Amino acid sequence: MLDRLPLKKVARFCCLIFMLSIVNCSINIPSAMAANASSSFQDVPNSHWALKNITKLNVRQVITGYDDGSFRPDRQVSQLEALLMAVRNMGQEEMIAAVDDTRSLTISVPDWATAKYKKELLYAVQQGLIVPSENNFNASAQASRAWITQLMVRMIGKNSEAAALSNQTPAFTDFADIPRWALGYVNVGLKYSLIAGFPDNTMKPLQSVTRAQAATMLSNSQPYLDLSAHIIEGTIINLAGSTVTVSVSGIALNLYIHDKTVLFGASSNLIEASELSINDNVELIPHDSQIEYLAVLSEGSSNNSIIGTVLHTVSSQKLIVVRDSQDKVYSNTWDNTSSCIDQTGRSYDFENILPGTQVQLTLNSRGVILTTVVYNTNEIGVYDGIIYDLVTEQQLIILKDSSDSFSSYLYGSDLVVIISGMRFPSVNDLQVGDEVKVTVNGSYINKIELLKAKQELTLTGKVVVIEPETSLLVVNAQGTLYTFTAAEDVIITIPGLTDPLLADIMKDDQVELIIEEGRLMEITVFNSSVLNNT
Template identity: 30%
Template sequence: MKRITRTIVPFTLAGLLSVNGLLPAVADAASNAASGQFKDVSANHWASQYILKMGLRDVVAGYNDGTFRPDESVTQLQALAMVVRNMGLTEEAKKYESTAIPYSVPDWAKGSVALAISKGLIKPTEKNFYPDMPASRAWVAQLMVRMIDKESEVGKASSTLFTDGSSIPDWAKGYVDVAVANDLISGYKEGAGTAFKPNRAVTRAEMVTMLSKGERFLKIESANTRIGYLQSVSGNTLTLTDESGKEQYRYTITSDTQFYNGNVKTTSANLGTDSQLLVISENGQARYVEVINFKQKSKYDKAVLEKVFIEANTVVLRLADGKLQTYTIAKDAVIGAGMDRLKLSDFVNGDEVEFRLNTDGQVSELFRTGLSKAQSLQGSVYDVDKQNKLLTIKASSGKLETYQYSDITYVEYKGKRFPSIEDLLPGDEVKLELTNGIVSKVVVEAEAGKTNGGDVGTVKAISDKDRFVTLQGEDGKIQAYTVAQNAIITLNGALAPTLADVKVGDKVEFKVQKDMITSLTVKNRTVYNNKDLLSGSIFALDKKNRILSLKTTNGELKAYEVVSNAEILINGSSKKELDALDKDMNVSIQLNEDNKIIYINADNRVRAEVVRVNTDDKLLTVKLATGETKVYVVDPKVDITIYDVRGEDLRDLRIGDKIAMKMNGNKITDIEVERSFVYRVTENGGTYSNRLTVQDENGRSHDVIIDSRVTFSIPGIPYPRVSVVKKGDVLRATYLGDDLKEIAIVPNVYGQVVSVSPEMGRIVVRDLNGVTSEVTAAYGTTIQLGDRQYTNINVLKPGDRVQVAEATNGAKSIVVLTKVETTFNSLDPLGDRIYTAKQSYYLPDSLFNRQVNLQSLLRGLRKGDNVAIYLLNNEVYEIEKVN
């Protein structure tokens, strides 16, 4: 975006101010804004920083007499135009200039008003947009919330207590709460309280201040505005980089360059390396530099472990540039892989790692991100691609590794004469030897599918909950069996199959011991990974000749024959015939070696994102997966499903909701809404269970079952099992309608609050190893304190023990642990229970793993010593001796 130096009026601030007969000289205004020398704005004016910045960003301008007039009020139209410009939508607004709007506004403003309607910034049905009326604080609060796309949070934020709260219009109260929670607007101190003054007109100074505070939620980068990380300040040159460090941007510092750290004036000498900066420039010169730190730059370096000297507590790493570097591991270093803590002895040569150094140049954090290839040469056969001569095995870690083999690859397979690669079966345990990166030898150490005379049959009925299966044998007889909790379930292609993955109609091979099934292998089908599937929509379907024409996601048309025994799923339900498929259905297909379809997964629902909801006219505006925006009529009897909501109707839909719709002609008949929830695990069913008991943020208990229909992920673990989930873990559950679709374990920090900065929205937490973390609590953050939930971090205080987990959109879920202050009596002889003056507490193994000095602390306690015990879900998380 170029600076305003032209005298063209359309959609400039000159145009919008002419509504009131105030016409600034735009070229002069740009010059004034650039220098910050408005006659009526002194350097110590409370809003001088924001006036300067918004002028440089071409959001506002001054007048031809050299003034800015900071105390003049703005009209609703002027405020709306400023918001559109702040969002970087000036050019897009021009495309709407011919769009009809239900308001009388100057020609220059028609495009911006039409765009604002399409973006939901103003809504004609609300009948509260009057272009020439002064913009009240209540009205601007609503506009600002919509600007930062937080309307879905209205009604959820904690109510803000203003002395004049009763004078805030009912329609505005939720918006005011969200605006205050996001630090977009604040009240006025009056005596011992704070007033909001909802009907007071917003001034130009106040408006630019609110626009500035909303920048962190917007994409404001342009040709002259950039956000990056400080690499260096050398002489009069400031060098900025992107997060990866690959792109560099250099600016010249002049005597006119203004520096700010937040809202405090500073100098270039006080800028810290890797600080996140906002730089506004002109002709390569930095005119405005602000330390914003919206997002901290990652300071982890990647390397490959070449050597481990355990006795010397030292590692040799090969860095990304190929150089070898030797480092000492700090005594308090955090070492792990994903969510698991490791010892240095757990690492082997060749492991891929990320690490961080402390100020002494020692490794303070070391995480394994990839296993050594040496460990990957042993596992079970996952797939043999004969056409491309590729052998894929699943290593003990669960990670898939693929290797090239050749025509001369030697196979050692006991009991087979002249074995070859083609004799390998999924599940065979093998060890590989490589020569020049090619598999030269395969040793089969154990065969898969050995059932020792096991029986075969067809599944007629199954219950995962009650763990029974009814099978029809080859002789036609039907018998019901109980399935052992530790039964081995095998399904080709599935990484961690459970009984829930077995379906009625499956052909199975099974073993029975003491009237219980101990192993069950599905023989007639394979589970396919999404990466192997072709996706698109059905363009045409010749059911007679079994020809399906697919329109791929990139627009290509391809025709395939469907084999007679192809597996067909529609919304997860098995179908036998092509008649169940229809034109325009979204599908994923799997091809065999002959390029014929053997698997079809179809979805008869339209996926979209909610843009606007018109409950009066039963209209729903959505953005489709193609990027196209469409308006649909909603059937009066529409069936809307939202998890954990009862009596759902259109009013329950939020802007930005992801939905799946079913259509009847042009009408929407069914809507399933995607919603995510943060849970804490209170119980894991055990090694062979796929059931977790969790607690939501309101303290309610839920059971979640993770089967093959649910995407399950844990950071750092490629193919996780449910059994590795621990009590106290935090997870994010995503539902589509009432169906659980995804479970993701969320990284969390446990520790002691060191400091709280409500004005910056940040807290500093120190964990039990002494490592401090700065946590930014974005809008939507919740703090659970006892049985109350808060949204403002000022309820936290130094010394609190907290568990902090990621929620959504940068928000955090924070739980303050219950603190019990008492005196120590004794320790159980087994060392797993502590007796105090109030009661006894069980000490789980996880506590000793978390608090590594606990053994010595307990041994040092004497009867009568004061102690503090911190509880999460009634489990001891930390014990502290209190002086």
């Protein structure tokens, strides 16, 4: 059995609701904690034909919106803009970062573009997206459909195939308008569905491309690029409140829906989180442990799912026998690709499933178990972890352990809280980032003891007090004051300053702080008052 894939990065934002419940095919999430069922942009309505592609590309930061909250989907794209979009869409950040930017740029672009995007532009030339000797790049010119088709084909590495198809006539009524140099690229673009014609069977090769059209073309290239570091594809195997457990190649990955998550159904329409179902095949874009974008690729069938009570397990045969509510008995086997989790999303061993346990089995077409969700584990134990989130209105605590795996527990009014030196402490005296020891019985925490305060935390807020002499920093984060003493080796980042010091941080600066093992290790300033006043 493969273990649940741990998440390696420290989460930057609190997840919202994670309710523990027995699920059938879907879970209702309270509307206050539901995903964002509306467009992220004021000028892109929910009914816009390119909404899904615009959303996906925006989440990936390939095409971003404007400061006024608009996207301007009908605005025409320049060749420089299209080129930078294509480079970002390739998802090769590490390779771009390694580009030697001391080299001269062999294409003509504005000075601001060279200053800000020289590595991206050098990479574009290096990868053959633009060939300077062709003299076919004009940074300020509008990108035509023919020109951007060439760019898309080169982006997915099909330039040689375009050369082979350069003498083939595309099946458009206006094929005569297609530039000679673009014929092969148009043929390849059609072959790989990078482009499509208009309802009147025209290509309109000289028509300028809009931002919405560019987003669609870039999205269509996804199957031909290695975007596995950015986009996950898998099958939903469990839904519990705001938690979506996805099986990716037999590995169970826990991810969390929050109020900015955008969800699309199989028909590319916006949906609510309650419309997701177990066995849905999905693609999603996570940030740390949170889902920013999720789209249902195909809806799952409930016919290959069994919910019932375990009668018997035979570990030597990898066999489990389950009886459903209609007294029908099923015997199914698991293999090395099968995953097993409890209702909190934590990895669970098939061998530890006892008779009488409630489970849900998801089977493949051969009846072999893909996933098993174990519901009433009656877990009893003592565990250490970092508080990842406290949802007091739901009486819920989410913990992150030393392997960066997440578990969630409910608590009741009888919860015992122990904080050294404090009389009559309550759960309200605990904070995200605290290191705690919990005593667990089933899905509930009976006792929680504070071991070390604020041991692991990432927060964003405004500087209230800064005392460089004592390394003291007080930050207001969402109405709560946090006081820290900066570590001697604290890393400070202030855009525009080389080797900044604590003294360069000013009152009212917006900062992000990273606390590790109780020490303030990193400070990033977003809008430095020092720079704004120079």
